[in-house]
Amino acid sequence: MIRPFAALWRNLTGTAAPPAADAPRITDLGQPQDAIYAVGDVHGCRAELVALLDxxxxxxxxxxxxxxxxxxxxxxxxxxxxxxxxxxxLSPRHAPWVQAILGNHESMMLDFLARPQAxxxxxxxxxFETLLSYGLSLSRSDLAALPKRRALQTVAAHIPDRHSAWLRSLPQGITLSMDGLRYMLTHAGYDPxxxxxxxxxxxxxWGKGSHDAQPIPPDLRLVQGHVITEAPDPAAARIRVDTGAYRTGRLSCLRIxxxxxxxxxxxTLPRRTAPHPRPGRTGDLEGNHLGKH
Incomplete structure (x- = not known):
């Protein structure tokens, strides 16, 4: 039986630490005249995202x-x-009108890239599924069995610089006003x-603490993912739109x-066991993800 990777890795690198806290970075869109679509957790489900964007x-x-x-x-x-x-x-076709905010999984990946030992x-x-999508061909146990320096180099070499730069650029929230209401878009929570x-x-x-118990002002709408919800309610004060795409094939968004x-x-797309992309064939852009670029 293969032990969890973190347990194997700990033998090489030491005990993992909790994610580092970041100062809040919240972007204000003002009063946009566009139609805003807040999409729930995609979690690597590219086909569902493409279909929803259409x-x-x-x-x-x-x-x-x-x-x-x-x-x-x-x-x-x-x-x-x-x-x-x-x-x-990041593609020229989508970058002008599709953006993202930071979630706990992007934060964990950034922490790993900065301090993989911790x-x-x-x-x-x-x-690990993310690394497979970049073309990693090792199993968890094989990766953990490598000498520490080589293991770290192997992992780091699979992540293009422009991807890690994009992750670092993400805000932790976006706020906007529309038709007399103020909307706060975050990944997991917001404390009114x-x-x-x-x-x-x-x-x-991460949605930690007792923020869910705090009363929400009548002119404020909180739009979040993180917690899988079977039927999002667009009339709620706290609108959760994560419908578990990686489990269910169902990807949802809130239109404002x-x-x-x-x-x-x-x-909803039929669930499938999709092969992880081969090196050089990932996404819309050409390039070999085995080298940093």
């Missing part, structure tokens, strides 16, 4: 509005095509009792558009 484009065309898509964090890990998801988000737990939290600039990363990225009520848009 549906979003059709919906925005029907409304006569320009679409602007915001992924609510956890674009990576667990699913089969994390590298392809990031490639898609953050090997990312591998067991969906990170605290000022915006005092929100801890443990709440924004001027002059229109908040609406859930969702699609």
């Amino acid at each position: 549906r979003i484009t059709q919906d925005a065309d029907r409304l006569g509005l320009r679409p602007r898509v915001i992924l609510l964090g956890d674009a990576i890990d667990r699913g089969p095509e994390s590298a392809g998801v990031i490639d898609l988000l 953050h090997a737990h990312w591998i067991d939290s969906g990170g 009792a605290l000022p915006q600039d005092a929100q801890p990363a443990s709440v924004l990225l 558009a001027p002059g229109h009520p908040p609406t859930i848009i969702a699609l």
Whole structure:
């Protein structure tokens, strides 16, 4: 029986530490005239994301509005095509109108890339599937059995610099105003009792603490992923839109558009055991992910 990778890695690198806290980075979009689509956790499900983006484009065309898509964090890990998801988000076709905020899985990956010896737990939290999507051909046990320096070099060599730079650029939240309501988009949580600039990363990225028990002002809507919800409620004060795409094949988003009520848009693709992309064939862009670029 293969032990969890973190346990094997710990023999080489020491005990894993909890993710480091970040200062809150929240982007204010003001009062956009676009149709905003807040997408739940993609978790490496590129096919579902592509299909949802097509549906979003059709919906925005029907409304006569320009679409602007915001992924609510956890674009990576667990699913089969994390590298392809990031490639898609960085592609010239999608980068101008599709963006993302930081989730706890992106935070774990960044922590791992910065201090792999202390953050090997990312591998067991969906990170190994992400490495497979970059072309890693080793098993967990084979990777853990490598000498420490070589193991770290092997992992680091699979992540393109532009991908890690994109991860570092992600804000921890996005706020906007629409039709008299203020929307706060974060991955996991938001504490209405605290000022915006005092929100801890443990709440924004991980949903920790008692923030769910705090009353939400009537003009505030909190839009989040992180917690899998079978039927998102667009009329709720706290709207959760993660429908567990990597488990269910169902990917959902909340549409926030001027002059229109908040609406859930969702699609379901049949679950499949998709092969992880081969090196040089990941996502929309050409290139060999075995080398940093």
